[in-house]
Amino acid sequence: MEPITFTARKHPLPNEVSVDFGLQLVGSLPVHSLTTMPMLPWVVAEVRRLSRQSSRKEPVTKQVRLCVSPSGLRCEPEPGRSQQWDPLICSSIFECKPQHVHKLIHNSHDPSYFACLIKEDTVHRQSICHVFKADDQTKCSSSL
Numbered sequence: 566m567e568p569i570t571f572t573a574r575k576h577p578l579p580n581e582v583s584v585d586f587g588l589q590l591v592g593s594l595p596v597h598s599l600t601t602m603p604m605l606p607w608v609v610a611e612v613r614r615l616s617r618q619s620s621r622k623e624p625v626t627k628q629v630r631l632c633v634s635p636s637g638l639r640c641e642p643e644p645g646r647s648q649q650w651d652p653l654i655c656s657s658i659f660e661c662k663p664q665h666v667h668k669l670i671h672n673s674h675d676p677s678y679f680a681c682l683i684k685e686d687t688v689h690r691q692s693i694c695h696v697f698k699a700d701d702q703t704k705c706s707s708s709l
Contacts, residue, residue, distance in 0.1 A: 583634035591696040598690040605670045612696040
């Protein structure tokens, strides 16, 4: 596995810089929007458990690039070393405005994992918890 990578690049908006993180997306799970911080470790454990169960059949974790900028958060599949990024082939896994990131959690027992809870649907009170794994736990804990 490669260490987490950081690259700053110009964003389409003028004078806006985004920071990209190379991570693994372990999985995602829809949850109620009233999910509290004490409940999140249980949600993260469930995502990891489901990932391990399905990885026996086929690998579930995906190499992704998490792009963070003042105007939003975007998660894209990592195209790989030999493959050129193509917007017609490679679309976002998710994209949201910063105000929709509801909670961030970092596991002190396993610092290479972290999760973010994103409010998706206010009408149905739906949120989704995305769990990520960084190859270098020191960079994961320092970025949160």
